[in-house]
Amino acid sequence: MRGRVALVTGAGRGLGRAIASELSRHGARMVLTARTAREIRATARALERKGGQALAHPCDVRDSRQVAELLAASVARFRNLDILVNNAGVFRMAPLQKTDETMWDDILDTNLKGTYLVTRAALPQLERRKGQIVNILSTAARIVFPDNSAYCASKWGLLGFTNALRDELRPRGIRVSAVLPGAVDTPIWDEVPGHWERDTMLRPDAVARAVAHVCTQVGSASTDEILLTPARRA
Template sequence: MELNLKGRVAIVTGSGRGIGLAAARALAEEGAHVVITDIDADAVARSAAALREAGLSALGVPADVCDADGVGRLAAQAQAAFGRIDILVNNAGFTRDMYLTKMPENDWDAVVDTILKGAYLCTKAVLPSMIGQRWGRVINISSRAHLGNPGQTNYSAAKAGLIGFTRALALEQGKFNITANAIAPGFIETELVKALPTYERLRDTALARNPVPRLGTPADIADAILFLASERAGFITGETLHVTGGRYAS
């Protein structure tokens, strides 16, 4: 299937590792110029270098998605390097799990701000380029957790909010041929997930409850991102694609 991504310019937040890096690599392998960005400057440098060593087009720009000035510099550097911005993948985010009665305020703020404020700032920064060229793709990485997970009121609220953000953005920007869609991954086996103290319990639960009897991989999410970024998805907007192996709320 021809995706027509050659020459497109994509910014992928939180792409120093995991799902973000898999998405950036997949986009680059389809011929896109990718901007690797993450709060971890060392991870940005390593990941961008690895893509370039593979013969792919990649620029590394460290940035904190919660910092408006840093996000502005990120967009400006992408524009200066490649002349345009076509695709934004809002992937940056993390968990700080705790039952609400014990959750510190800073853990609420850190999770919600990174996921929601980060998407707001990054999207706002790239929209002028997309509007000017009358073409754009905004892909927001939500989670199955938008349906609610115990111990994740901060994460579930942020990921649910990201779906509302996606729908509103789709209505605002469709007239400019800009689509906005969300992807809600299920249990995806990443380095960060494997490092969780509850990893084995989470893995076993996922394997028991997934109708498709395996764990998800970053490549599963990257494939969904490729489709939504492509010309093939030009009439799809405001949607949430669950990539969960068929598992929903349970």
């Protein structure tokens, strides 16, 4: 991966931070984004301390203008873009009656529309480099959970988007992969009401290694999908 440039959304904490760290460890130059500048700058500093190169550029993936500025900043710093990891996402649990329109829009606009906006903006760069797109979905893109209708809708929608895009971009030499993790111990769970057995969840670095595997694949193969579940049962 040395010399390649990778953009990771949601890189301020949790999975995105672990993915950025893993791709940087493999030699990729990193573009890191999320809304909270302080967190992506902290990720960038951590990578730089280990000899990596990183640009931290704040962006709300729901906003097409900010997404365009992100891609412009990325090109200005590193010229090329080889890898896009669409990881930014939000998770809220609520029965439908308590899923108000703001919550619905927040989940769908971040998890689904955000991926569409960043992918569309990055496509000209990725096409030039015959690049790689990795979308972070969830087991909630395959199975359903009660009190999760908005989140499941966003991830099932994202699976449809990912699969359709793979077929669209395959002739243009761009690989599109879906990574579907089960529960991962990240800050996303801090605000979810209830008791969660966090020590039996996947660790973020396990998902990050799967993303790196997808991105280091060479030759004739493309990894279409990786489903990761915790090795230990709660």
